[in-house]
Amino acid sequence: MKNIELIGEIGTNHNGNIDEAFKLIDLASKAKIDTVKFQIYTSKDIVSPLVKSSLYGIKSKYEYWKDFIDNQLITPVDWLKELIPYCKSVGLDVVATAHSIKAAEQCLNLGVKRLKVASMDCNYFPFIKNLANLNVPILLSTGMANKYEIMKSVDILLNKNIDLTLFHCTATYPTKYQEANLDFLKFLDSLNPTKLGLSDHSENNDLVLMSIPYGVHVIEKHITVDKTQPGPDHPFALDFDGMVDWRAKTNNGSMALGSGNKDLSENEMNNRIKYRRKPILKRQMKKGEILNENDVYYARPENITSGVVDIKDLQFYIGMKFVSDVPSDFALRREFFIQN
Numbered sequence: 001m002k003n004i005e006l007i008g009e010i011g012t013n014h015n016g017n018i019d020e021a022f023k024l025i026d027l028a029s030k031a032k033i034d035t036v037k038f039q040i041y042t043s044k045d046i047v048s049p050l051v052k053s054s055l056y057g058i059k060s061k062y063e064y065w066k067d068f069i070d071n072q073l074i075t076p077v078d079w080l081k082e083l084i085p086y087c088k089s090v091g092l093d094v095v096a097t098a099h100s101i102k103a104a105e106q107c108l109n110l111g112v113k114r115l116k117v118a119s120m121d122c123n124y125f126p127f128i129k130n131l132a133n134l135n136v137p138i139l140l141s142t143g144m145a146n147k148y149e150i151m152k153s154v155d156i157l158l159n160k161n162i163d164l165t166l167f168h169c170t171a172t173y174p175t176k177y178q179e180a181n182l183d184f185l186k187f188l189d190s191l192n193p194t195k196l197g198l199s200d201h202s203e204n205n206d207l208v209l210m211s212i213p214y215g216v217h218v219i220e221k222h223i224t225v226d227k228t229q230p231g232p233d234h235p236f237a238l239d240f241d242g243m244v245d246w247r248a249k250t251n252n253g254s255m256a257l258g259s260g261n262k263d264l265s266e267n268e269m270n271n272r273i274k275y276r277r278k279p280i281l282k283r284q285m286k287k288g289e290i291l292n293e294n295d296v297y298y299a300r301p302e303n304i305t306s307g308v309v310d311i312k313d314l315q316f317y318i319g320m321k322f323v324s325d326v327p328s329d330f331a332l333r334r335e336f337f338i339q340n
Contacts, residue, residue, distance in 0.1 A: 004216065010036050012233050038083070041074065042069075117140045168188055182210055205250075277300060
């Protein structure tokens, strides 16, 4: 079974409260998620101070989006001094989405080993070039990007021999089935990233299961303590039950892929013995009679022994003499015949 890494995106779902971040870490660990991800930025890193909150369709007491970010959405970088050691203590790895080189360097200095590039930055080529110079593994998300932007970003990173996990992503929240376009994973795989990933914003785990045959190695989804909490990412995020289902579906889907060979399980081998047709005698055969093709029909045998003749071997027994009387409707057995 291929191991598929699951990354629980905490993002903004701590609601500006470090205690909520600890709760999410505990839930992720309990659900056997592999990694949690934080987003490290300031409002100045991503948005003009003139952008109003109404642009994003979010009801907020803050008129400007920068104030909403600074007061409720950001993960202060200093939190990582507590959160990273705690994640390690409960068996979780940590990834961070950094929206500036300063944030990236801060994350690395605090022990983060891999950095994520958000979909909004897939065409921010100067930033990606600077990240490539840090020479650390990069996870690149491709929501909203066209093929040219994706290929250019990938080239920048691979030309620096970066360990690249390339994520298919549909940047709609939540993502509907008709928007998922999982077949695009084939194109991303053709770009030869180190690993292939899915950043999934759908409300359930159906797309997770459907993505596994495409060869994904990493799957990312948002997680929450409570889907009814206010905030932009809670409604489509997975709560604890959703995380448990996510882990189970991923494990089962990976297991179900098998080896690509036609290897029969022990159960299927037992059924093969019981259910497959064998040559059966149409009539009673007397000692000394010669077996003819017209003397048999094909059905499940009355008994299973190692001596039952298989259909493919019947030709070797045509023309042989019976060594004793055999009643009708018995499966042919090797011991019925004189062996030359």
